[in-house]
Amino acid sequence: xxxxxxxxxxxxxxxxxxxxxSYSSSPSETVNLDMGRTHGTISTAMGSPILxxxxxxxxxxxxxxxxxxxxxxxxxETKPAIVRDYIDTGKANLVFVDLAFLGRDSIPASMATYCAxxxxxxxxxxxxxxxxxxxxxxxxxxSERLKAFAFSLDxxxxxxxxxxxxxxxxxxxxxxIRQARENGVRGTPGFFIVGPDGQEKIGGAQPFSVxxxxxxxxx
Amino acid sequence: MVQTIKLVYSNFKYVVLASTIFVSMxxxxxxxxxYIFLEPYVVAHLPSGSELGFLLIVLLSALSALVIPMxxxxxxxxxxxxxxMGGGIFxxxxxxxxxACSCGPVGFAVISTFGSVGATATAFLTNYEIPIxxxxxxxxxxxxxxxxxxxxxxxxxNP
Numbered sequence: 470x471x472x473x474x475x476x477x478x479x480x481x482x483x484x485x486x487x488x489x490x491s492y493s494s495s496p497s498e499t500v501n502l503d504m505g506r507t508h509g510t511i512s513t514a515m516g517s518p519i520l521x522x523x524x525x526x527x528x529x530x531x532x533x534x535x536x537x538x539x540x541x542x543x544x545x546e547t548k549p550a551i552v553r554d555y556i557d558t559g560k561a562n563l564v565f566v567d568l569a570f571l572g573r574d575s576i577p578a579s580m581a582t583y584c585a586x587x588x589x590x591x592x593x594x595x596x597x598x599x600x601x602x603x604x605x606x607x608x609x610x611x612s613e614r615l616k617a618f619a620f621s622l623d624x625x626x627x628x629x630x631x632x633x634x635x636x637x638x639x640x641x642x643x644x645x646i647r648q649a650r651e652n653g654v655r656g657t658p659g660f661f662i663v664g665p666d667g668q669e670k671i672g673g674a675q676p677f678s679v680x681x682x683x684x685x686x687x688x
Numbered sequence: 689m690v691q692t693i694k695l696v697y698s699n700f701k702y703v704v705l706a707s708t709i710f711v712s713m714x715x716x717x718x719x720x721x722x723y724i725f726l727e728p729y730v731v732a733h734l735p736s737g738s739e740l741g742f743l744l745i746v747l748l749s750a751l752s753a754l755v756i757p758m759x760x761x762x763x764x765x766x767x768x769x770x771x772x773m774g775g776g777i778f779x780x781x782x783x784x785x786x787x788a789c790s791c792g793p794v795g796f797a798v799i800s801t802f803g804s805v806g807a808t809a810t811a812f813l814t815n816y817e818i819p820i821x822x823x824x825x826x827x828x829x830x831x832x833x834x835x836x837x838x839x840x841x842x843x844x845x846n847p
Contacts, residue, residue: 537790538791542738571799655797672793683728
């Protein structure tokens, strides 16, 4: 009887601990563990975790490069209004898929975001890269700087360095680049708004008004 | 200087040519530099911090529209050599290339086709877009003054 009680107790404690752990992480971030995840015609299985409510009716799929200045412009000019009006309100969520093509530091920067994801900090690292962007390949996203960004986010440096140096996520980034090409993305940033009735493509760092018009028409 | 401009642009054909160059070059550059989008809706957008880039595109288009017809006039009407035409065309091309190669479709196509060489060229044109456009404008200004000078000599205009 006592043994049975102990086993049940352990199971209950484990369930409570699991629930507590899941609620203690950022409510707007989920780690991507769904290997069959697709949005419209795009396989986002290897993309970022979903930003926002996973059950939102619309998904914005962004194809981007961390060294692209137009992506930087969209990140600062348009994205805040989309987050405010659509993601924070549960009307849409967002997935970032890498189209790292601009320079030699583009792919390592993308790989680094997934190393940060291993420690539950994908979006924090993603935002830090876009806030720190400088000229293409001028060294702002070289290996040392990528590690310095991780350090500034208080990540476990041993884990992060081992992940980045071993190019753990090289194939994941290559898969995402293939997805971009297969879906006809010919530059960054490129977007697909995916809803229950289909998907719309938006090319370039277009203003919020364009996104609003499409998102409202698809809700 | 005014006499030279009057001489060239008194012919309506050159006014039409200048207007065509200005409009097509400006709209083309604004599309390439993503100030104008055609899909899914036609929309113009000037992000904050990109005002200088926009101003340089307008200047580049205006100078190209001024200089290229003047050089065509020299060649076709005065049967002059084509040597000085090069400055106007060169200035226009490098000014255009500076804006075209970024993370948009042109840059993507260049990198996809030419690999690391294309990436290096694209990175250079992207990083130095503003200085390259300023150099292109300087080339067009120099070409303008040399064209005016040679037209004065060739047409025996009073200084």
